[in-house]
Amino acid sequence: MKRIGILGGTFDPPHLGHLIIAEEVRLALELDEVWFIPTYTPPHKDSAKTGVDDRIRMTELAIETNPHFKINTIEIKRSGKSYTIDTMKELATLHPNHEFYFIIGADMVEYLPKWQDIDELVKLVPFVGVKRSGYELETEYDIFTVNIPLIDISSTEIRKRLQNNRSVNYLVPERVYAYIRGERLYGDKGSN
Template identity: 70%
Template sequence: MKRIGILGGTFDPPHLGHLLIAEEVRTAMELAEVWFIPTYTPPHKAASMTNAEDRINMLQLATDNNPFFKVNTIEIERSGKSYTLDTMRILKQKHPDKEFYFIIGADMVEYLPHWNKIDELLYLVNFVGVKRAGYKLHSEYPISEVDIPMIDISSSMLRKRLRSEKDVRYIVPEAVISYIKEHHLYED
């Protein structure tokens, strides 16, 4: 059975932290691929700053140079709020030959008891937790833990830097920076 990692998020914008997490988990868990799934509207956050098309384009640019990374637009196509349970039900139905590993940061590990129908979700997916500054990687739920180099980057921090016209080189892939500038994203 092919093992697939799932990394969900708004990716507003995608950054090197996302790519590092995906690659470290892929190699540690011996995953065939990692699918990046941008949300349309996350259930636990405010709406994205940029439209879905721009986020998909930026994510495609960010992942293009890694043959093990794929962008999957299942949640964008559904639109509205996206719950992991709904997404995983569809993915399991479409891909019964694949075993899924849902990658989450330690902040989301702490939040797992509040996820929509978490007990049902555990039958559909294996969770992989990665460390994040300020959070403990502890849960009553079965979580595989992968140590990754600590890199404290957030999309909200990047949006703030971009609005202030500060440099994001070495934090965001060059192709994504070019796209952001060309499309005037994150400007005041």
């Protein structure tokens, strides 16, 4: 039986914080793989800032050097808003011999009571909460917690930097940055 971590997100863009979270949880829980699952339309946001194809490509570039990281486009294929309960039910059906762990940041731990069908979901998949600056890992739900180096990077901050023609070196993998610049995403003018 494979032990698989699930890291969902908009990945708009994927950054080093995502990679650190995935690797630290993989090591702490002795997971075989971590699957990055980009959302089509996130249920808690209005929309992604870039298109699906760009976000998939950036995620592929971000994870390509780690053989334990995979991309799974289950939510992209479903299109529309995706809820974790639907994704986990489908993954459990498609991969009955896998044991899944759903990885979330502390900001999402606080938001758990608002998740779609959360009481059913926590019976279906164990949650793994990781620390994030400014948030506590406190919830009424039983979750694993993993301490990781506190790297306070957000996709929102990266997009703002790019819109203001500021460098994002060392915040995103080099190949992701090259892709952003080449495709002129997020208003990047390419002069950094």
